Amino acid sequence: MNVMGYIASPRKNGNTAWTVNKILEGAQEHGAATEVWYAGELDIRPCQACMGCVKSDRCVLNDDMQKLYAALKQADALVLGAPLYMGQMSAQAKAFTDRLSAQISPRFSPRFKEENAGKKLILAFTQGNPDAGKFQTYYDYTKQMFQLLEFDVKDLLVVAGTRSDSASEQDGLDVRMKTAGSTLVSE
Template sequence: MNIIGIIASQRKEGNTAFIVNEILEGAKEQGAEVKAFSFNDLDIKPCRGCWACHKSDKGCVIKDDMQQIYDALEHADAIVLGLPIYMGQMSAQGKIITDRLFARFSPRFSPFFKENAVKQKLILSFNQGNPDADLFKVYTDYTKNMFEVLEFDVTEVPIVTDLRSEPACEREDLRTSLMDFGSALVSVK
């Protein structure tokens, strides 16, 4: 099984990176091949809304590091998308990546969309400083639904909370549960 992680945060070694990497580590321990992409290491521009990706079979015309993610998505069985919540919704980095998925994952328009294709599994991981896991539930449910409409099989939506009081890397209970998500991702048929 091939699993990619996308860390949609500017903080290269922050909470989001820890969360995604621990989920990937759990999958790796079960034999999965894993690779993580950190937004911080990539030059990814926002979608132009030009629709060129849907007017031919050439894909996105913006030649930047999103091409690396497109290539990895072609071979991925599953994705772990780590999204910090800023101002009640995913980070700007997460939005840029999500918008750029339009070139590959919009079934009504994309020449890349394959009917009856096996859906890629997706762990949609959110993290926030606030201790109330339900505070942004309307938004996290909306985002889950959006990815399901785009034909992803959203297997889990963990919401890691209370990160103002203690960083994720210092919470041993969190490490175990994150690795369990990754392990379960490999064993899900």
């Protein structure tokens, strides 16, 4: 199984990076091949709504998203990690998500093109607020949105309270994230 991680935080050594890498570690320990992409190292422009992808079947923006489209094609599963900014996914995560529309069928039905349908997905959010349930409505909505895009959402993980205790310092989180990664492979 190929598992691709996308870290939609500008901080390469931040909480989101730690979380996604632990999930990938768990997947690796169960035999998966993994690769990780850092938003901070990539140039991913927002969707221009030019509808070029409807005509040509390809996004016309020649930026690093082209590498991610290729990686996504090879991947059986995606781990999308995002910090919560103002109660929503970071702009880096939103740009990536919007650009996925180039891989949706031309009539903008929720049907993903064949090679993408049914890909497994783990959504991992990190947030400063210590109450993991504080933004549940938004997390549930986001999960449903990815289900509509025909991802097979396997897990929705929330790492809370990162302002006072960084993810790497939180008791038991290491095991919880690695278990999510191994379960992704085994289920």
